[in-house]
Amino acid sequence: MATQRPSAGDSRHFVVVFAGFHRPWATWIAHRLESHGQSVHLHRWDPPREVPLETAIGDLLLAPGRLLLVLSDWFFQLGPRREGEWSEALRGIVAANADRFAAVNLTNRALLPATVVLKPVDLWGIGAQEAERRLLTRLELPTGPARRTLPAGPGSRYPNDPPAVWGEVPRRNVRFTGRDDLLNRLQEHLTDATQGTAVVALLGMSGIGKTQLAAEYAHRFSSDYDVIWWVNSDTRGTQRERLGELAPELGLPSGSEPGERIRAVQEALRRGDPYARWLLIFDGWDDIEGGVDLLPEGPGHVLITSRNRSWSECGITLLEVPGFDRGESTSYLMRRAPRITAEQADEVAAELGDIPLALVQAAAWLGESDMDVAEYLRMVRDGELSGLADQGDFDGVPRSSLTSWSILINRLREAQPHAVELLSLCASFAPGRIPIGLVRHLPAADLPESLTWLATDLPSWTRALDTLVNYSVFTRDSRTTVTGDDPGPEQESVHMHRIVHDIVGRLTSAEERKLHRRVVRRMLAAADPGNPQDSRLWPRYAELLPHLEPSGALVSSDARVQETVLNLLRYCHRSGEFRVGVELAEQVREHWSEMFPPEHPRMLDLANQQGNILRSYGHFRPAYELDRELLERLRTASGVDGTALMTATSCLAADLRYLGQYSEALQIQREVLESALELLGPDDYATLLAQHNLGVSLRLLGRYAEAYDIDLETLRKRETQLRARHAATLVSGIACARDLRLMGRYRDALARQELGMRLHIQVLGPQHPQTLRARHNLALCERRAGVLQNMGEMMASLLEQMEQVHGRKHYATVGLVVDYGNFAREHGDLDHAKDLIAEGESAFRELLGPAHPISTGMLSNTGLVLQAAGERAEALTMFEAAYAGLSATLGEDHPWVLGCALNAAAGRNFAGRLDSAQELSRGTLRRARRALGEDHPFTLSCEVALAMDLRGLREHEEAGKVEEDALQRFTRTLGAQHPHTVSARHRVRPYWDFEPYIG
Known part of the structure; x- marks a missing residue:
């Protein structure tokens, strides 16, 4: 029918x-x-x-x-x-x-x-x-047109059609078992969150299956998203580079610099344009210090895998990943090894503690081999490990699991020696993502005879990789689209779990380790692009950096490997990875000191890079001691290369600037520039760096116009010799904007820094230390130009970012704390200002010492807070101490000294010492005209102050003339509505707040 x-x-x-x-x-x-x-x-x-x-x-x-x-x-x-x-x-x-x-x-x-x-x-x-x-x-339904059009949303895309953007998600594990409830809870957390807060961190011990769970979520819920992007986050450098690689996939016009790409990606994700349904997965993100700002906001979802419980302090939902329940364990074992019974699977699961990583290996072995389950369990229980488990440090992995891995590797050594050779080679890299395909770039002559097959025998290479993947020893790292082709052998990468990596390393003989590490070192040297100053090459350096120490590159006597180590230090400095750079430089010094005398060229290069990183990290005194000792050695040694002596001298000049010895630094820096011109010529990178540092030295001495001329010339040459978007060129742009601001050309300074800010975000990214420096200078330019809208919010936000990147006590962060405190005081938030200024004064005294010019100048800021609180006598004491202290170290005509004098004159006036105030104001005005020019805003503020002192002494005629001249000049130079002009018109006593600048 x-x-x-x-x-x-x-x-x-x-x-x-x-x-x-x-x-x-x-x-x-x-x-x-x-x-x-x-x-x-x-x-x-x-x-x-x-x-x-x-x-x-x-x-x-x-x-x-x-x-x-x-x-x-x-x-x-x-x-x-x-x-x-x-x-x-x-x-x-x-x-x-x-x-x-x-x-x-x-x-x-x-x-x-x-x-x-x-x-x-x-x-x-x-x-x-x-x-x-x-x-x-x-289903016996009509096949005509649909009766209604449903909106595009979760589940609407045909499963054979992948998301529009699909990046590096690990291949789907066709043996994935269970976890259904956990996956559904994860989806609920993400979909129920409000926009901008859909972030979940999968938390658990090593080997518990966090990465597999995240990958399965991406595949299982792929039809809910238009963009799914996987970001390996073992190191901050690789994480940033990988996130930036999403920009071209989204069709964003972002150029090649990682910072520019990250900014473009974050903005596109925030807007949901071109795709609102996106999922970003950050795998292995354990070190969250300074990196939270990489998390995008917007209508999409973010999934993190981590062992770090501190994510909860960032307001992120944590989802604990437990071991398998027994039913999941036995189901997995029986699917992977169909020959075993449910009772046998239960016994194996119990022995291995239901830990997914251990079960994966056990199932692979029992599925691929014909070993009897009882024999397998006997070997596990007997501990066929040669004492491996007793070595400890396996992140809580049970002894039975370690034994199981040992059985597999030892049996593979007998049956598949090529596979074990490749596996042992991987153990000479760091765990996580391993660019194993680099070995195929090496000529066979660079490989030991036993490993030449890696470069010459493609079938053996393929069989070895397939064997290790089949036995779940590691997974292939995919850099393909869902339907795209696999990478070629030279681009092959694998992912090796840290526990497996540790076990393999301990089961490898000392002789094999030595041989394999030498090969890996050669691979790293061959992969070095050779130009760490180029931000476009940072992704490769980020990829190489984790493998230096495991490969033994830090103790290598190979010149090519040593140059790669130095290039990675340069990368750390240029890319802002200061904390990593400090640790790496100290490791290198420890090893190289046993290999080279202090005056060896390698040690000179190391000292240069280490000093640069220490200064950037705020460790000024250690940098000075390092550079001073080195320079003394070089000056007494015979046959020293002139360029090496010049570089060491330049480092010492930089140290002296940071330590507040500005005149000595200027003298030495002039010598450095003369040497660079003679040795290298006017257009060399090192010469332009010496010229830039001369500008810094002049600026610190208050010689702003001279500094601007130098900086402008350096900027033009860097634009020509490097490129407009080179990081060093951007530094010159900040210098020129700072000079213009200090010269009183506020509008010009703001215009230049606004452009520089956009370029910094594009080239280096919003969280790069140099970008934060540019943003800080932009805030000061806006404040001086009278652009005060949302200034407090902007400075608070910038301070939060500075603290995340540098820490609260870094000199760059402390400088912003002070400037924020000055702004808060100026706009009536006295309690907040008091806390910030006190914090800044204490931090600078601890960092620089009480006699440093910046520590002394901070007394003037403290005085302004006291004066605003009505404590005028105490304020005057601070003003006079700052004025006397800076006069003794910097001289009467330095702008910082003139600023302290302006505040001290106000303090004397408020204390009723009118004659003394008028005398100091008149002298300050005279010196300001000489040092800064008649139309400089500070000079005009001195005129206004003098007029007030004269009026207090009833010398109204002169007071009127001085005041009228100041008002006319303020109006002409800054405009009638500028805050300085308005304050002068209303006869508000001018003051000077100290902006600490270290250099």
């Missing part, structure tokens, strides 16, 4: 029954059926193995409507159950209720013969339109 087909107006109910693995298909099927007016319910099905299959299917029949089963070989592994049990159920309860069942088939492999009762329609390898037609036909 023929079944009557429903009419177009009929609506029926369907229950789509699927294994969690095929959720994208189930949601698409539901979406299409609903668009044709049908009612649909999704039912994820994975009945416990102990429940008889007929009972579980009988429970499905309790639901109203027809049951549509989403079939594949995965579906018939649920449980898992024996083939006979499935066949019996299909021939029994399913056949008896055939009118209630229908099925679709997602595989090109043969299904169980008994599935014929379901009449499955084949959806494998066809397009969306044909799949929809076949689905509707099988």
